[in-house]
Amino acid sequence: MNYFELYNLPESFVLDEKALKNTYYKLSREYHPDFYANEPQEKQQEILQLSTLNTNAYRTLSDQDLRMQYILKEHGLLEEGGKNELPGEFLMEMMEINEELMELEFDFDAAKFHQISEQTIGLVAQLDNDILPVLQRYPELHGITKDEALDEVKTYYLKKKYLLRIQETLSKFATRS
Structure with a gap:
């Protein structure tokens, strides 16, 4: 899932940091594995993946350079090897x-x-x-x-x-x- 979609934010290089943090905390509570300890193993695994996705999304979107790198990769503009040429x-x-x-x-x-x-x-x-x-x-x-x-x-x-x-x-x- 796209990090911007997860956080219900428009793709942007400049984000509302407060909205980003609020959504992170909201999803952290929603996907906290402790709340699903009595659920079947499959549900626990799903929640763990969502919790990890939330953490990775926040880490990426809260850092200006990582956010930029993420957007460029999402658009296929940063590739290993070629096409990363400088003027x-x-x-x-x-x-x-x-x-x-x-x-x-x-x-x-x-x-x-x-x-x-x-x-x-x-x-x-x-x-x-x-x-x-x-x-x-x-x-x-x-x-x-x-x-x-x-x-x-x-x-x-x-x-x-x-x-x-x-x-x-x-x-x-x-x-x-």
Whole structure:
């Protein structure tokens, strides 16, 4: 079952957190296995599956990145292997940053480290700022189709994931600065 359907919420990148939490607690009470201890084994198993589904749905929908990943996967846009390609201009920019990271590995320079850190923080902030209008209006879009919006979100998601890997690499250098 689709997590949005389970929670009776419209598919959206921006959710009403209070409504999400209220539904989670309501379903947690409804599907609590202790209330079904005297039921047949099949019913107990069904409730356990519903309880697990509720927990997984809440974990996914309450986390912005997991929710985004979930929506993209539901639409078949995030696949293992191919189709997860990033724009060439972004990859060129990342190649430069990766080369600078390799240089830091061999010859650490605190000033260069801070410059790269600030650059990646700025890139993430710019990405977040650029995609926010699409996330806020989805799925009620004007001027672009739902598929175009999902493609924009996919590109954003993949870029941000790439930048987060760079930030993880930078955090390994943090102890040297």
